[in-house]
Amino acid sequence: MKYIVMLHGMINNVFSCTLINIYVPNDVANRRSLWEELLGIKIISTTPRCIGGDFNEIKAITEGVGCQMLERGMKDFLEFCNNMELIDLPMLGRKFTWTNYQDHAIHNCLDRFLISPQWMEKFKVLQWGLHRPISDHCPIVLLDDGRDWGPKPFRFMDIWLSNPKCMAIAKDTWENTQVSGWAGYMILQKCRAIKEKLKVWNKEEFGDVNSVLQIIEAELHQFDLIAEERQLSADERASRCKSKSEFWRLSRLTESLWRQKSRVNWMKLGNKNTRYFQAIANNRFRRNMVGSIKVNGTLLEDPKDIKEAAIEHFRRNFHEEKVSRPMLGGTFQRKLDPDKSLHCGRLFEEGEILEP
Numbered sequence: 001m002k003y004i005v006m007l008h009g010m011i012n013n014v015f016s017c018t019l020i021n022i023y024v025p026n027d028v029a030n031r032r033s034l035w036e037e038l039l040g041i042k043i044i045s046t047t048p049r050c051i052g053g054d055f056n057e058i059k060a061i062t063e064g065v066g067c068q069m070l071e072r073g074m075k076d077f078l079e080f081c082n083n084m085e086l087i088d089l090p091m092l093g094r095k096f097t098w099t100n101y102q103d104h105a106i107h108n109c110l111d112r113f114l115i116s117p118q119w120m121e122k123f124k125v126l127q128w129g130l131h132r133p134i135s136d137h138c139p140i141v142l143l144d145d146g147r148d149w150g151p152k153p154f155r156f157m158d159i160w161l162s163n164p165k166c167m168a169i170a171k172d173t174w175e176n177t178q179v180s181g182w183a184g185y186m187i188l189q190k191c192r193a194i195k196e197k198l199k200v201w202n203k204e205e206f207g208d209v210n211s212v213l214q215i216i217e218a219e220l221h222q223f224d225l226i227a228e229e230r231q232l233s234a235d236e237r238a239s240r241c242k243s244k245s246e247f248w249r250l251s252r253l254t255e256s257l258w259r260q261k262s263r264v265n266w267m268k269l270g271n272k273n274t275r276y277f278q279a280i281a282n283n284r285f286r287r288n289m290v291g292s293i294k295v296n297g298t299l300l301e302d303p304k305d306i307k308e309a310a311i312e313h314f315r316r317n318f319h320e321e322k323v324s325r326p327m328l329g330g331t332f333q334r335k336l337d338p339d340k341s342l343h344c345g346r347l348f349e350e351g352e353i354l355e356p
Contacts, residue, residue, distance in 0.1 A: 212250060
């Protein structure tokens with residue numbers, strides 16, 4: 001393979017992996033042959049892979065300026081990534097990695113790192129595009145992001161609604177949370193109280209679903225081993241049936257959670273439990289992450305600086321001076337009587353419309 005350099009080793013003496021530096025030829029035929037050779041590596045080696053270099057191809061029309069349609073080479077590249085089960089990390093710091101430096105400028109994202117799902121399980125991997133002083137390609141770097149972004153935002157999961165306790169907890173918390181103040185503030189505090197209750201309930205009700213599934217799977221396997229030696233007793237058969245029902249319930253729960261996280265229809269294709277599918281779902285959060293922002297020409301990358309800049313932006317654009325506003329006084333009737341209520345809902349008459 002004259003287009004690749006491959007190294008195998010250990011990172012920090014705990015993570016065995018294969019690193020592949022690649023240059024992909026420009027013509028589609030040779031490129032397709034290279035994809036087939038790399039697929040052969042997957043068959044003979046199961047170690048986590050990281051493939052980085054100049055791929056001379058883009059995966060989507062959004063990765064280039066001037067691209068109007070999905071071409072054959074792009075489809076081959078996308079199919080290669082799927083067959084190899086490689087994750088395409090979002091490019092931070094810039095949109096494109098190559099330019100032709102011509103009057104009619106062309107920009108494409110040709111350089112990248114593609115990694116196996118195990119990398120995302122072991123490290124907080126990020127991909128950055130660096131400055132390009134002379135070359136038409138910009139250097140890219142793969143690094144482990146050790147920045148602390150604080151607690152994760154709260155997300156309401158659809159599967160919670162299948163449990164009748166969810167709505168009961170929300171209703172009870174809303175009604176029993178006593179808050180004083182204006183309407184918007186009261187709604188905010190009630191919603192916060194519901195959020196905290198649901199977080200505690202979720203941990204108690206569902207817990208670590210994957211760990212429970214592993215325990216049940218081990219129990220079912222143990223029943224199978226016993227059944228190979230002798231007939232199961234009535235109690236053992238009942239326990240196995242109960243474990244199977246619980247395994248099925250939790251499996252469906254896991255599917256629903258990943259469906260909401262990934263927003264793709266791979267559930268129908270049977271890939272719901274693969275490591276690759278879950279890595280794709282997690283990668284969507286990385287693509288939505290704001291890893292850096294530019295403020296007055298200065299690039300901010302520290303989470304604390306980014307948060308402060310965001311707060312200052314909204315404070316500056318949505319701030320208003322406190323003014324004394326007129327207040328209504330007197331006694332007001334809170335509800336209209338039935339006759340007036342009916343009058344408000346009646347149709348307009350022509351005379352009322354034409355009356356000056």
